[in-house]
Amino acid sequence: MKLLDVQINKAGYEKDADTIRNINFTLEKGELIGLIGPNGAGKSTTIKTVLGLMENVTGTITFSDQVRYSYLPERPIFYDELTLWEHLDFVASVEGLEQEKYKKFAIELLRTYKLEEHAHQLPATYSKGMQQKAMLLLALITEPDIYIIDEPFIGLDPRAMKLFLTSIEEERKRGAGIIMSTHVLDTAEKVCDRFLLVNNGELAASGTLEEIRTKCNLREASLFDCFHLIAEELVHE
Numbered sequence: 406m407k408l409l410d411v412q413i414n415k416a417g418y419e420k421d422a423d424t425i426r427n428i429n430f431t432l433e434k435g436e437l438i439g440l441i442g443p444n445g446a447g448k449s450t451t452i453k454t455v456l457g458l459m460e461n462v463t464g465t466i467t468f469s470d471q472v473r474y475s476y477l478p479e480r481p482i483f484y485d486e487l488t489l490w491e492h493l494d495f496v497a498s499v500e501g502l503e504q505e506k507y508k509k510f511a512i513e514l515l516r517t518y519k520l521e522e523h524a525h526q527l528p529a530t531y532s533k534g535m536q537q538k539a540m541l542l543l544a545l546i547t548e549p550d551i552y553i554i555d556e557p558f559i560g561l562d563p564r565a566m567k568l569f570l571t572s573i574e575e576e577r578k579r580g581a582g583i584i585m586s587t588h589v590l591d592t593a594e595k596v597c598d599r600f601l602l603v604n605n606g607e608l609a610a611s612g613t614l615e616e617i618r619t620k621c622n623l624r625e626a627s628l629f630d631c632f633h634l635i636a637e638e639l640v641h642e
């Protein structure tokens with residue numbers, strides 16, 4: 406089942422500018438799409454366009470009926486005055502989550518992510534990795550249909566990374582679709598179903614690793630090798 410249909414003709418930060426062009430893809434239920442590409446290629450701009458945050462857009466972004474999404478930004482954002490527990494309460498009330506159920510789930514998540522002892526502290530005072538885990542918790546608690554995640558791995562220790570990967574795997578099994586931008590290609594290669602490789606604001610390649618290998622004419626290559634070939638523009642249509 407299709408959760409999201411993205412047909413970006415162009416999008417930019419100023420009128421008539423086109424930072425990204427012709428980025429078209431769909432996201433299916435249970436699917437994990439890796440959004441990859443060099444610095445400045447247009448990954449975050451693509452995410453902002455999908456989120457409806459760009460003003461100068463031609464094209465269409467269509468979320469299927471009743472689909473709810475959660476966005477995990479690259480840099481965590483919190484309210485300075487609220488503890489993590491108060492953030493969870495806030496999200497639960499905005500999303501209309503059922504009190505009993507969400508509290509039980511929140512305690513479980515806090516325990517799993519080793520944040521239970523910090524639940525009544527201000528996330529603004531957390532370490533970087535703790536802040537990222539806290540952001541993830543605030544997304545997980547809402548059980549959205551879609552996760553839009555901008556570079557989740559920077560700052561997570563190996564244990565937190567494993568927890569994160571387990572959580573997203575469980576969410577996929579529940580049926581959630583995920584778009585995740587990342588530079589951590591060896592992990593992306595292992596966990597993503599498909600890739601969108603953005604270069605110079607355009608989709609330079611897309612598809613499964615196998616399809617990307619075929620495009621690069623590299624049969625056994627890693628995503629890392631394909632990435633370099635495409636980013637160096639050594640692969641042509």
Ligand SMILES: Nc1ncnc2c1ncn2[C@@H]1O[C@H](COP(=O)(O)OP(=O)(O)OP(=O)(O)O)[C@@H](O)[C@H]1O
Nearest residue numbers: 418424442443444445446447448449450451588603
């Ligand atoms: N707020 C902004 N205003 C104007 N230009 C911007 C803005 N944010 C990004 N850009 C420009 O848009 C282009 C694409 O940037 P974007 O942030 O989408 O890249 P990215 O692929 O996410 O890069 P990175 O891997 O470094 O995060 C770059 O040329 C960048 O300078």
